[in-house]
Amino acid sequence: MEMHFDQHISRQFNEDLESIKTEMLEMGGMVARQVADAVDALANADSELAEKVLHIEEEIDRREMALDEHATLIIAKRQPAASDLRMVLSVTRIARDLERIGDEASKIAKMAIALTDEGTSPRGYTEIRHIANAVRKMLNDALDAYTRFDVASAMATLAEDEQVDMDYRTAVRELITYMMEDPRSISRVINVLWSLRSLERIGDHAKNICEQVVYLVEGADIRHGHEKNLKNF
Amino acid sequence: MEMHFDQHISRQFNEDLESIKTEMLEMGGMVARQVADAVDALANADSELAEKVLHIEEEIDRREMALDEHATLIIAKRQPAASDLRMVLSVTRIARDLERIGDEASKIAKMAIALTDEGTSPRGYTEIRHIANAVRKMLNDALDAYTRFDVASAMATLAEDEQVDMDYRTAVRELITYMMEDPRSISRVINVLWSLRSLERIGDHAKNICEQVVYLVEGADIRHGHEKNLKNF
Numbered sequence: 036m037e038m039h040f041d042q043h044i045s046r047q048f049n050e051d052l053e054s055i056k057t058e059m060l061e062m063g064g065m066v067a068r069q070v071a072d073a074v075d076a077l078a079n080a081d082s083e084l085a086e087k088v089l090h091i092e093e094e095i096d097r098r099e100m101a102l103d104e105h106a107t108l109i110i111a112k113r114q115p116a117a118s119d120l121r122m123v124l125s126v127t128r129i130a131r132d133l134e135r136i137g138d139e140a141s142k143i144a145k146m147a148i149a150l151t152d153e154g155t156s157p158r159g160y161t162e163i164r165h166i167a168n169a170v171r172k173m174l175n176d177a178l179d180a181y182t183r184f185d186v187a188s189a190m191a192t193l194a195e196d197e198q199v200d201m202d203y204r205t206a207v208r209e210l211i212t213y214m215m216e217d218p219r220s221i222s223r224v225i226n227v228l229w230s231l232r233s234l235e236r237i238g239d240h241a242k243n244i245c246e247q248v249v250y251l252v253e254g255a256d257i258r259h260g261h262e263k264n265l266k267n268f
Numbered sequence: 269m270e271m272h273f274d275q276h277i278s279r280q281f282n283e284d285l286e287s288i289k290t291e292m293l294e295m296g297g298m299v300a301r302q303v304a305d306a307v308d309a310l311a312n313a314d315s316e317l318a319e320k321v322l323h324i325e326e327e328i329d330r331r332e333m334a335l336d337e338h339a340t341l342i343i344a345k346r347q348p349a350a351s352d353l354r355m356v357l358s359v360t361r362i363a364r365d366l367e368r369i370g371d372e373a374s375k376i377a378k379m380a381i382a383l384t385d386e387g388t389s390p391r392g393y394t395e396i397r398h399i400a401n402a403v404r405k406m407l408n409d410a411l412d413a414y415t416r417f418d419v420a421s422a423m424a425t426l427a428e429d430e431q432v433d434m435d436y437r438t439a440v441r442e443l444i445t446y447m448m449e450d451p452r453s454i455s456r457v458i459n460v461l462w463s464l465r466s467l468e469r470i471g472d473h474a475k476n477i478c479e480q481v482v483y484l485v486e487g488a489d490i491r492h493g494h495e496k497n498l499k500n501f
Contacts, residue, residue, distance in 0.1 A: 093492070096491070096492035097492070099491075100489050100491060100492070100494065103489065104489065107353065107354075107357065110343060110353060111348075111349045111350065111353050114347040115344075116344045117344065120340060120343060120344055121340075124340065131364075211454055211455050211458060214447070214451070214454050215451050215452070215454050215455070218447070218448050218451040218454075219448070221444055221447050221448050221451075221454070222444050222448070225444060225461075228458075232465075256333050256336065256337065258329070258332075258333060259326070259329035259330075259333070261333070
């Protein structure tokens with residue numbers, strides 16, 4: 036039996052696709068908020084805000100599971116092919132990265148609580164702010180590129196991760212030097228180091244989202260430096 | 269545990285399913301080897317072995333991409349439903365966890381190279397060995413549970429992650445105390461701390477694989493502590 040791929044069988048199917056895309060973008064908005072709140076909680080030693088971040092994590096986890104179930108149902112019922120299938124798969128993959136970003140935000144929130152308890156760190160907040168701003172921009176731009184199916188913007192955003200990695204390594208080196216000069220600061224500065232690492236990871240996940248934009252639009256898998264799979268660039 | 273897969277339309281389809289399962293298990297074997305080699309490289313300050321780990325990472329990445337493409341083709345061509353679809357999806361999800369485990373192994377290998385360059389750490393190798401053994405066992409048991417569709421074994425393996433997390437936290441506290449007593453050790457001990465964190469992550473990914481065994485066999489999503497979705501336990 037011949038199947039008419041690429042042409043949607045029904046309006047219902049179109050609505051299904053729009054619906055999981057909307058679910059994912061809503062989740063993206065929540066996660067972006069989590070990252071912002073976690074960083075604010077850390078910078079201001081605000082354990083109340085940090086607790087809020089930890090509380091909302093459960094809601095994000097629940098949403099990822101619901102989205103996964105929804106996507107599996109769509110595949111089973113509608114049997115999408117080609118670009119429609121890529122849409123469903125890219126949404127679930129992005130949802131998984133968003134959930135991981137939420138995890139990292141929670142880790143930063145836990146560090147904020149630890150720092151409220153044992154006294155704030157004498158160093159590292161400038162670096163936190165700087166790298167946090169960069170990865171928050173990456174995340175927003177990645178989701179925006181997905182909304183607009185904008186491959187050029189996704190590729191530009193993806194490239195920003197290199198600078199984030201460099202800034203992260205510089206910050207770690209400086210904080211290690213600082214701890215050696217003032218060993219009493221170690222346990223507090225370590226919390227800042229873990230938070231920086233979480234932010235660096237968030238950059239990696241934002242990069243993954245950009246790669247899914249390229250996969251969705253071009254059908255090319257450019258992960259792990261395989262940009263050559265994208266013939267137009 | 270008996271598996272009741274849907275009646276497959278064709279022998280070719282059965283072969284497709286077996287084939288991606290085999291691809292994933294081969295990838296699992298490679299990744300388990302990577303973790304073992306990375307830990308050995310760290311413990312023995314063996315930068316040659318560490319370089320080998322970094323080299324093989326590319327092959328693992330390539331395999332994950334090939335598996336993903338293969339799985340997408342199977343979904344598009346064969347339009348699997350219910351348990352067959354779960355099989356395909358669980359294989360791609362596990363492949364993604366395996367690729368992340370490979371990433372963590374590479375991070376450990378990089379720490380091994382750093383420690384070869386700047387002198388080995390005075391502390392932390394006992395903890396590395398201990399936690400490495402625990403997460404390597406978890407990974408092997410998780411893949412084994414997948415091969416045998418063994419939900420009980422997956423649940424038992426999944427539960428081991430709690431002990432790993434506890435041992436990890438204890439080790440971190442001890443190493444922080446040690447650094448405070450001997451600040452000259454900081455930059456070397458920090459590399460051990462990062463490696464411990466990578467091992468703890470590998471435990472998380474092994475746990476994810478166990479959750480996919482439950483998803484595959486029972487159709488229940490038990491991630492994020494939702495064990496209640498599994499009615500038989």
